């Protein structure tokens with residue numbers, strides 16, 4: 001396999017940082033708006049894409065929450081997730097751990113159960129059609145209150161056997177992890193795994209809090225950890241997985257240029273970094289596009305790319321035997337094509 005693009009597309013990998021609402025392509029946004037009789041503030045698909053120019057996280061979040069308004073029925077959530085699974089299977093994704101934001105929907109009168117029914121029917125279909133495995137991560141919106149997060153965890157109770165983890169997303173600055181320490185402790189007591197966005201825009205102190213006060217199993221983004229050498233050494237020593245999202249980082253100005261992206265430094269410092277797409281419909285690419293962009297800008301070779309894929313399985317919430325089976329298949333792929 002001479003061609004690096006094909007190597008990347010076929011490299012078996014897991015995606016660990018994907019917001020399903022962020023996979024809403026403008027074409028589907030228009031189709032769902034029409035199906036549900038919802039008015040959206042855009043006249044055309046081109047106009048939607050032209051609006052995707054952000055200077056910081058909040059610019060994006062405003063548009064992302066507005067776009068999610070077209071999602072009303074279980075069928076809508078099914079169609080959204082099915083489109084993502086089809087697209088990502090073509091990128092070599094054999095396991096996906098996808099996040100969803102129930103509060104974005106319950107605030108509009110769409111029930112928690114509607115969201116779950118739609119997502120789970122698409123998961124069952126993808127597992128049968130693509131042979132992939134999928135886990136769900138319920139994210140709390142950090143700009144909302146602790147009380148609202150507790151209420152959301154309560155709504156999740158009937159579905160806990162289908163939810164693997166809770167996460168923390170939305171506007172990071174001004175909403176430190178400590179705000180959710182008690183709800184995360186309750187989630188842990190319910191048997192859920194824990195992840196949190198930290199160090200995307202927020203300072204290294206927020207990463208410390210995610211580790212010390214939330215006791216997360218995995219860090220989403222984590223880029224700004226690199227500003228703190230002691231923290232970086234701790235993340236490396238403890239084998240903490242970082243779900244890094246290069247195209248997102250570029251679009252949201254976490255880095256000014258892909259040439260400045262720290263993905264290779266992360267690997268060289270022994271961090272268990274992974275590559276993910278975050279919100280692919282908004283940031284210009286799915287997971288393989290993210291591998292390609294990082295490889296081109298930072299000179300990653302096949303070994304580095306295989307390490308990133310390896311880290312994606314090691315950092316997943318799959319049981320040990322399933323991780324071992326994925327690593328064996330990855331090793332066989334690299335032995336043949338590396």
Ligand SMILES: Nc1ncnc2[nH]cnc12
Nearest residue numbers: 019169170171197278279
């Ligand atoms: N990159 C991101 N950071 C915080 N919240 C998000 N919600 C969706 N994408 C997000």
Ligand SMILES: [Zn+2]
Nearest residue numbers: 019169220278
């Ligand atoms: Zn994210």
